[in-house]
Amino acid sequence: MFKPISMPDGRQTSSLGFGCASLMNIPSSSERTYILDLAYDHGITHFDTARMYGLGHAEQELRPLLATKRSKITLATKFGLDNPLLFKKFSNRQSLLRSLIRRNKLTTRLAKKLYSHIAVSRTFSSEACQESLLHSLKSLNTDLVDILYMHDPLPSDQFDPSLPILFDSFKANGLIRYIGIAANPSSASYYINKYPSLFDAIQLGTSSPSLALTPHVTGVHSFFGHIRHLAPILQSSFSTAPALCRLWSDRLSIDLTLKPNLAAVVLAAKQLVNPSSIHLFSTTKPGNLAHIMTCIQNSSWSDAELISFARFLSTLSSKYAII
Ligand SMILES: NC(=O)c1ccc[n+]([C@@H]2O[C@H](COP(=O)([O-])OP(=O)(O)OC[C@H]3O[C@@H](n4cnc5c(N)ncnc54)[C@H](OP(=O)(O)O)[C@@H]3O)[C@@H](O)[C@H]2O)c1
Numbered sequence: 159m160f161k162p163i164s165m166p167d168g169r170q171t172s173s174l175g176f177g178c179a180s181l182m183n184i185p186s187s188s189e190r191t192y193i194l195d196l197a198y199d200h201g202i203t204h205f206d207t208a209r210m211y212g213l214g215h216a217e218q219e220l221r222p223l224l225a226t227k228r229s230k231i232t233l234a235t236k237f238g239l240d241n242p243l244l245f246k247k248f249s250n251r252q253s254l255l256r257s258l259i260r261r262n263k264l265t266t267r268l269a270k271k272l273y274s275h276i277a278v279s280r281t282f283s284s285e286a287c288q289e290s291l292l293h294s295l296k297s298l299n300t301d302l303v304d305i306l307y308m309h310d311p312l313p314s315d316q317f318d319p320s321l322p323i324l325f326d327s328f329k330a331n332g333l334i335r336y337i338g339i340a341a342n343p344s345s346a347s348y349y350i351n352k353y354p355s356l357f358d359a360i361q362l363g364t365s366s367p368s369l370a371l372t373p374h375v376t377g378v379h380s381f382f383g384h385i386r387h388l389a390p391i392l393q394s395s396f397s398t399a400p401a402l403c404r405l406w407s408d409r410l411s412i413d414l415t416l417k418p419n420l421a422a423v424v425l426a427a428k429q430l431v432n433p434s435s436i437h438l439f440s441t442t443k444p445g446n447l448a449h450i451m452t453c454i455q456n457s458s459w460s461d462a463e464l465i466s467f468a469r470f471l472s473t474l475s476s477k478y479a480i481i
Contacts, residue, residue, distance in 0.1 A: 175204035182212030200451035236309035237290035422453035
């Protein structure tokens with residue numbers, strides 16, 4: 159359980175990766191450092207962030223961990239998207255604002271609605287890419303990122319034809335090891351077909367049509383959204399059919415009415431089905447992180463039971479089919 163995976167250069171990293179998109183939802187800097195350290199202490203050595211996460215502040219939160227563990231960690235960041243100016247203006251006070259907003263459901267909904275209506279800026283020019291990477295390296299306080307992803311490019315975006323040359327120069331200068339694409343399946347497909355040998359890494363959502371794309375990128379594959387998308391489907395299925403919940407709880411010897419247990423089984427099943435990929439996940443709760451990791455590490459689930467569970471997941475919704 160929880161085996162390492164090999165990067166194209168033979169270096170190993172963990173098959174579970176910690177995502178930093180929601181990191182700034184954790185109120186204090188010390189708690190953010192704590193959860194990142196905790197992830198590392200539980201065997202996670204891959205961390206995924208982006209220039210835009212946490213209104214541009216998520217990368218710098220990784221500094222304390224990287225200061226002592228950089229050589230043992232694989233690090234991914236992204237370029238191309240930037241936050242709306244209106245939101246960036248408040249970025250220094252985001253912890254306080256986020257906690258005030260999350261105090262009630264209405265303000266949370268309103269903030270999400272406002273964010274979705276104000277367009278993020280999308281720039282895939284060489285100048286912007288270079289500036290973004292240099293900013294990322296400074297924020298992370300490191301000399302190199304392992305994977306630099308194009309962040310969610312759409313076919314309609316202006317792709318600067320000089321980007322491939324720039325990517326090569328980043329590699330030659332030791333600033334990055336790999337270039338990746340993190341996009342929805344149709345956009346990823348568009349860019350992979352147009353630039354067949356450009357990408358060493360691909361990052362996709364948990365839905366299965368995306369799996370068809372992965373053979374076209376021979377390097378690192380990572381997936382996100384397993385818990386966010388699959389746990390609610392499972393929970394709703396279990397609440398309408400409690401006998402099903404009891405059945406799977408018995409088969410896997412774990413109480414699947416508990417959310418962190420559900421998350422652990424989903425991640426373990428995903429890992430078994432796709433053993434050479436990185437499976438990204440995240441939580442803002444240290445207790446849940448420790449619970450999920452301990453559960454996966456100490457589990458005695460048989461491969462056959464996990465595969466059956468994966469098949470059960472796939473039958474719940476063809477949209478989320480996983481094998
Ligand atoms: N390339 C892209 O466009 C893209 C898009 C999305 C994500 N990513 C990357 O992937 C990382 C992981 O993101 P993710 O969304 O895939 O993480 P995830 O692990 O699938 O979902 C984490 C979220 O689900 C919540 N959660 C936990 N248990 C749940 C349950 N039983 N039911 C419902 N929700 C539950 C967590 O809440 P708590 O915090 O309360 O535990 C947390 O907010 C990101 O941080 C980012 O690095 C990339």
